[in-house]
Amino acid sequence: MPAVSALPSDRPRVLSGVQPTGSLHLGNWLGAIRNWVDLQTSHDTYFCVVDLHAITVPHDPGRLAEDTLSTAALYLACGIDPERSTVFVQSHVSAHSELCWLLNCVTPLNWLERMIQFKEKALRQGADVSAGLLDYPVLMAADILLYDADRVPVGEDQKQHLELARDIAQQRINARFGSKDAEGELIPILKVPEPLILREGARVMSLSDGRSKMSKSDPNEGSRINLLDPPELISRKIKRAKTDPQMGLEFGNAERPEADNLLGLYALLAGRSREAVAAECAAMGWGAFKPLLAEAAVAALSPLQERYRDLRSDPLYLQSVLRQGRDRASEVAAATLARVRQSLGFLAIP
Ligand code: TYM
Numbered sequence: 001m002p003a004v005s006a007l008p009s010d011r012p013r014v015l016s017g018v019q020p021t022g023s024l025h026l027g028n029w030l031g032a033i034r035n036w037v038d039l040q041t042s043h044d045t046y047f048c049v050v051d052l053h054a055i056t057v058p059h060d061p062g063r064l065a066e067d068t069l070s071t072a073a074l075y076l077a078c079g080i081d082p083e084r085s086t087v088f089v090q091s092h093v094s095a096h097s098e099l100c101w102l103l104n105c106v107t108p109l110n111w112l113e114r115m116i117q118f119k120e121k122a123l124r125q126g127a128d129v130s131a132g133l134l135d136y137p138v139l140m141a142a143d144i145l146l147y148d149a150d151r152v153p154v155g156e157d158q159k160q161h162l163e164l165a166r167d168i169a170q171q172r173i174n175a176r177f178g179s180k181d182a183e184g185e186l187i188p189i190l191k192v193p194e195p196l197i198l199r200e201g202a203r204v205m206s207l208s209d210g211r212s213k214m215s216k217s218d219p220n221e222g223s224r225i226n227l228l229d230p231p232e233l234i235s236r237k238i239k240r241a242k243t244d245p246q247m248g249l250e251f252g253n254a255e256r257p258e259a260d261n262l263l264g265l266y267a268l269l270a271g272r273s274r275e276a277v278a279a280e281c282a283a284m285g286w287g288a289f290k291p292l293l294a295e296a297a298v299a300a301l302s303p304l305q306e307r308y309r310d311l312r313s314d315p316l317y318l319q320s321v322l323r324q325g326r327d328r329a330s331e332v333a334a335a336t337l338a339r340v341r342q343s344l345g346f347l348a349i350p
Pocket of ligand 1: 139
């Protein structure tokens, strides 16, 4: 395994993360991680495994550490290069929790109650909803704002959380606590980040219902393809995926969400343009299409799974990556936190 080296840092900065809840799926890869890989050449990139977010719903303490390691290994297996990116675990940098508290105290409660993901998850959990689940987007804002991130590559479902992070930075911190320069211009305390949501892959839908998104929390395993699913299982899930009675695959027909989703997956997994796959599959029946899609999925995931197995066979290397990531991330985070503490008027003693 290569040694981990120092990073240049004069480029625009990117931060993103995935929760270590169970296995990552095609939506996480195509909507988020795949896009992180290209950004490494042009940006100063920070990728964290957001384990504090994973405990906002009931979790199994016997699995958290293993799922955290497995998620970090998947980042690397997908092409995140620790020589170019800072890869770390959110709970290893305590500034995330501390900034979250400071932001909590300036964030209106009704901003959080409006969040669609909160409403959906709270509905599923009934009476057992934790305060942490409501606070989830404030912790996410802390993750982003600590690193002065310019851009945040995520899937479509995170857009509302990103807007919240922008509003907290702009309206609740900079506008209230920022100072003015000699010309009366506001000197911001926190950088206001931009979302980076690519059109293709930003919303991968469930295999069992083309109108709902592929999700880790769907109790039906057959609704998603996990990145570590073996080839036979991938084929079986695709074989059982929901279809419709029409011949021919097509994009953009609102009556045929499954055709749109599976054709889109085929284009992304085979690395071909949407026009090319639409032409190839325009007259194809589902019976001919599904094996093609399964083949493309297996071919796309096999090399990633092989790299994953290699990485898991060398736990010391993975630990060294996460240790170095923690140290680098802590330095950046501490500087931002100190700035916010000072602006909010906390006593500092030398
Ligand atoms: P998580 O773990 O739910 O999702 C991780 C990433 O995967 C994307 N994603 C999808 N993209 C396309 N289609 C889907 N079906 C699909 N499902 C998930 C998500 O949009 C996300 O980009 N709250 C974040 C984690 C987080 C974070 C952050 C992200 C915590 N702090 C700071 C960016 C910056 C989340 O959704 O995790």
